[in-house]
Amino acid sequence: MTSFSKLFTSVFLALLCSSAAVAAPYAPSAKYATHRMRLVGRDASLKVEAFHPESTYETFGVDGLDQAHAKRDNFDLKGAAVSFVQSKLGVDQNAVTFKSGYEGDVTKHAYVKQQHAGVPFANAVANVAFNNDGKVVAFGSSFVKTDKIASPTPTIALSDAIATAEQALDGKYNNHPATLEFFAQPDGSAALTHVMQIQNEDTGTWYEAFIDAHENKLLSVTDFVAKASYRVLPINKEILTDGLEVVTNPQDTTASPDGWHSDGSTSTTVTAGNNVIAYKGSQSSTTAETSSGLNFIYTQNPNQAPTTTDNVHAATVNAFYVVNSVHDWSYRYGFTEAAFNFQNNNLGNGGAASDRITVSVQDSAGTDNADFSTPADGQSGHMRMFLWDETSPERDGALENDIVVHENTHGITNRMTGGGTGRCLQTTEAGGMGEGWSDAMADWSEAKGAPLADYVLGQYVTDDSGGIRSHPYSTSKSVNPLTYASVASDNEVHDIGEVWANILHNVQATLINEHGFSNTSKTNPDGTEGNIVYLHLFIDALPIQPCNPTFLTGRDAIIQADANRYNGANKCLLWQTFASRGLGVNAASHKNDATVPSGC
Incomplete structure (x- = not known):
């Protein structure tokens, strides 16, 4: 989302493989990795403290760790994953259930859940x-050890639980199939919950509710919202004043083999296709081509209100173009059908289909913002772009590419972290990292060469060269002084995100300085230039990091991603860059450390 108050209390949960617990009282920032306060319901008057057991995380470098299935001729991802988790955590087979998995070009990924009584x-x-x-x-693991588990047979009917959720969250059950799941709680117990989705289309809320199946009360929520020729703002440009241009056949047919206006069976001449549908008001109000041959040539007039007909069409076309562009380049780098991306037709390549992104342009539910909802694989991601009223006439967020890319990236990071569930960037720190990745992707998309220039987000909609963040993203500590320790004084996800995004800006700059810059990085991921290496590490790290990562585990996942893809060639460069912003070897509890491994 292109903001959030926190309230914390002390908790303790015994974790499998956990060597230490933090005793209360302790700094509020210590709970960033396990909690997030949500203000929900009518007028956001209900406080729900969502809890997520802290994850342990280990990486095993270039050589990897031998396990029982390693030398088998026919590698069985499900069997190998379940067997490894059983052995590593000391649990029996009945305590582990395989959820999903897929094979990338350099790594194979498996996601499992703890279970009890099935x-x-x-x-x-x-x-x-x-x-x-x-x-x-x-x-990575957030498995819990507890002997206080509720009965697996519910005593509250699902219909009663749905009624409770609808009242608490001021919405309606959307008929997505409900499930029965245990929910680990801060006191070390596990409650049985009915889990269902509650939406309010008028206010734009979309929650997954966990209702105690024995006491009929709301325990927690997952918030899915992270707030042919075309005349558009080219994808390497940030703001409208850089100038709209006509771009011809921008689709990447490797990522979108049937183009942007077909899902393999149905073709359109409007802003709808396999990856995206963009519209104002309702999905039946897409923007049509201006002449035959898929030409979408609408001239935006900045002196007129954004709600005039041509300005609406120009914004819709631009949003359609940008979201398709992000689909195509992220596909090239690993966000494919099997890796839980957004497509109506998955073309036989795995994953769940029927989930193209829906983009509501000039959405009437808000101003001066934008958001993205990421439910699990198989349900459409939903982007809402709002008007910004800080200027006269108002300005349209759909015409500022960095805002569209930021929102779209929430879909990538929420889907790829945790195996396509949309549940694994829900703690305060992980949510902040989600905001940071989104800024960092916008930064990457508009980089123009070496050395990497300072980056400002949100200049156009605010008519302010300083943008909407506290500092430009920069390698200069005088321009941007943020370090890992800055997180200790932040309790809002965008503020935390600024720290992570600036660290990633420094990582990208370091790799560009070392390896050079590619002008074809969006369509050719096979080069050796620094911006290509950076995006590979960005995308590769997401599926290998644990559910609800922290800055420390996010750092470790990037370094492991380099080991997986580049045999650790950039290990010292990465450590030196992380350490320069406080994320050295001994960094912990939001206290800086500049130590790098021996040999670096």
Whole structure:
């Protein structure tokens, strides 16, 4: 989302493989990795403190870790993952259920859940990454150890639980199939919950509700919202004043083999296709081509209100173009059908289909913002772009590419972290990292060469060269002084995100300085230039990091991603860059450290 108050209390949960617990009282920032306060319901008057058991995380470098299935000729991802989790955590087979998995070009990914009596835990999950030799290269787990587990047979009917959720969250059950899942709680117990989705289309809220199946009360929520020729703002430009241009056949047929206006069976001449549908008001109000041949040539008039007909069409076309562009380049770097991307037709390549992104342009539900909702694989991601009223006439967020890219990236990071559930960037720190990745992707998309220039987000909609963040993203500490320790004084996800985004800006700059810059990075991921290496590490790290990552585990996942793809060639560069902003080897509890490994 292109903001959030926090309230914290002390908790303790015994974790499998956890060597230490933090005793209360302690700094509020210590709970960023396990909690997030949500203000929900009518007028946001209900406080719900969502809890997620802290994840443990290990990476195993270039060589990986041998395990029982490593040398088998026919590698069985499901069997290998379940077997490894059983052995690593000391649990029996009945305590582990395989959820999903897929094979990338350099790693294989498996996602499993803890279960009891055949019922899975909602918030006790694990992920295992294997290299192409079948060795484990990364393992994350939030499995819990508890003997206080509720009966697996509900005493509250699902219909009653739905009524409770609808009243508490001021919305309606959307008929997505409800599930029965255990929910690990801060006191060390596990409640049985009915899990269902509650939406309010008028206010734009979309929650997954966890209702105690024995006491009929709301325990927690997942918030899915992270607030042919075309005349458009080219994807490497940020703001409208850079100038609209006509771009011809921008689709990448490797990523979108049937183009942007067909799903393989149905073709359109409007802003709708396999990856995206963009509209104002309702999905029947898309923008049509201006002449035959898929020409979408609308001239935006900045002196007129954005709601005039041609300005609406120009904004809709631009949003359609940008979201398709992000689909295509992220596909090239690994956000494919099997990796839980957004497409109506998955063309036989795995994953769940019927989930293209819906983009509501000039959405009437808000101003001066934008958001993106990411439900699980198989349900459409939903982007809402609002008007900004800080200028006269108002300005349209759909015409500022960095805002559209930012929102779209929420879909990528929420889907790829945790195996396509949309549940694994829900703690305060992980939510902040989600905001940071979104800014960082916009930064990457508009980079123009070496050295990497300072980057400002949101200049056009605010008519302010300083943009909407507290500092430009920069390698200069005088321009941007933020470090890992800055997180300790932040309790809002966008503020936390600024720290992570600036660290990533520094990583990208370091790799560009070392390896050079490619002008074809969006269509050719096979080069060796620094901006290509950076985006590979950005995307590769997402599926191998644990559910609800922290800055520390996010750092470790990027370094492991380099080991997986580049045999650790950039290990010292990465460590030096992270350490320069406080994320050295001994960094912990939001206290800076500048130490790098020996040999670096």
